[in-house]
Amino acid sequence: MATTSCDVAIVGAGLGGCFLALLLRRRGQRVVVIEQGPSIPSAGADFLKPPGLRVLARHGLAELVERHGLRRDLIRYYHDGEPIRECRFPDGGFLIRPYRELVELIYACCAMEGVEFCFDAAIERVEREGDRIELLTLSDGSRLRADVVVGADGTKSAIRRALDIDQVAMPYDRLLMRVATVPLSASVAQLNRLYFSSGGWLAYLYPLDRDQARVFVGLPPEQDDAVFGGGGASLVDLLRGFVSDSTDAFGSLPAAAWHPIKVSSLRVGAYHKGNAALLGSAAFACHPMTGMGMSYTLYDAEILADVISAAGGDQALLDKLLQARYEPRRQAHRQLIDYGDALATTFHDRRAYLRAFRADLHIYGDEAAPRTTPALQPI
Template identity: 30%
Template sequence: MPAVRKVLVVGAGTAGTATAICLAAGGVEVDLIDALPDVGALGSGITLQGNALRVLRELGVWERLRLLGYGFDSIGFRAPTPQAPLVAEVNDSRTGGPDLPAAFGTYRPVLARLLVDRAAEAGARVRFGTTFTAIDQDGDGAEVTLTDGSTGRYDLVVGADGIRSAVRRAIGIELTTRDIGIEIWRVVAPRPASVTRTEIINGGPAYIAGYCPTGPDSLYAYLAEPPRHRGDLTPAETVDVVRELAGSYGGPWERIRESVGDPSRINFARFQTHILDAPWHRGRAVVIGDAAHVAPPTLAQGAAMSLEDASVLGDLLLEHETVDDQLWEAFTTRRLERVRTVVGASVQMCQWLLDGIRGDVPGLHNRVAAAVSHRA
């Protein structure tokens, strides 16, 4: 019998929906709630590494997703000159196994919708526009009050509610999130036929100018730069900023720049990071995904780490008969060092950019690939 019979998952993002799928498919009663009024995801692209695809296949999502994105097995590097010639190409590691692409680009809202639909299909009760106001724990579970005034008793509460997790605060975990000192603009654009993989330019006015195909006719492009302290920008001004940055780069960037015009297809964010030391639980509540760890996107492993958290937590809750110290020790053993490796390497990549140092990027990539190539 599973260690839990009824679970509340707070947050219907990647970590939360994956947890709901794992547990509901295993016969656990799952309530999945999210404060947003509907399926929410930033309207930009996402790169999923092979280890993320491995979990998505286990969740029953990959076969649907693979038709709605673009897979590839290498990375190209171009020079920061007007012609942007290709200076290197590297075969990427197939961290999910030989039968999955090394990497896969798709549109974030597409992935979000597939995961929510699969959670409902597995039997989870999904409620948007709902969150909690109180979590009152005892030795056997938690009584949770929701914003609609209803209450429910759960064997476990899973906080998968993001970088500013309300569950984390409610259960008394303090965690400081640090700004890295890099800002990123992401834009959805048509895909030139020449773009068949991620390609990156290091240098110029941005630390990184890159793009990733997300489908037969689409890509997302990104420009990571130092903080400019521009203040609040109007939608038209955001278009001007992205077009100006993109105008410094050649090759496919010329076509990408021409297509930038709709501010609703532009997303701005700051690189941030934190990592929670063990334990990630307090009593009968646990935090996972971005609520526990955030890696800047330099290695494109954020979604993979969230998916792995959910998979490991689901496995343990279904395999063990009780929620006890042995279960949490097994969770820590399988997650903490792996996450530390990925977050540390992602932050190191940022630090090299900030310091203007040409670090051992291939060596770092290889170390991370070796760490995540086996199932979590």
């Protein structure tokens, strides 16, 4: 099989991989994206918070992603059925847009600009010389040589493994999550509501578009079989104990298809080695309760695009720039992962959760928040 060459090989066509590919292509780099799936990934996030929206706006993509998205600016929190606080997002709030739709838009821009995609093409072998990745062999036998390799290939990253970078994954195994898509009801159309119970359950209901809603249920793992495994416990009866203002959604829940979701945090020992770097979930993962994973990933892709273009194929310069500009992102990610841990371990305890909640991180992430950032608002 032939060996092809490019400036940058990006492994993984999720949000991180596609956005980085677009930025690099716009700077004249020849980019190849290798994706093991038949198309871009479908599962993932729904909320794009203000920092991520600002990144997209800097690259002329804000109008495109917002065209069919839904803007919201308020989340109301409940504990044991009682409304406890609200978080209001200033300046138009955040965007709800299913992950696949969002990535598809970026992918379409990539295709227009001439990024090359190889689908159904997992990484079979990674050949290194010292710290440098010399050659990638794909599952169809074809080979790719690139000046720079980016592992945007998710939490189980093959590139991270090939670079021998340590990782620590911590499953949130005290909270089993399930998600379903159901018809939109009036209460869900009105407001995003996040319910917690002192028994260790949570339920989050929000609109996806004008017709559909997403419902997340989190529960202690020992109760999953009884509720979702045919054990006879009624989901609606259990939700009734702490979900107070969204009861008009209950009718659609028993017949819904409930998909389990595995959620873990991930910390890794380094973000780059030789001519390779890690991006997005290959580099870090935090609890989805922060709602910030995509925003940080988009910002990281901006930094990587700057660094890779500035290095212009000079390995020593690339190493220096990655160390100076990209490696420090680990500190921001560490703070976000710790924050996700704090939310995930306190939500059953109202006081502890309110103490752990940080409106600045929730709204602005690691951007400098204005000095007057509101705390959670009383209702």
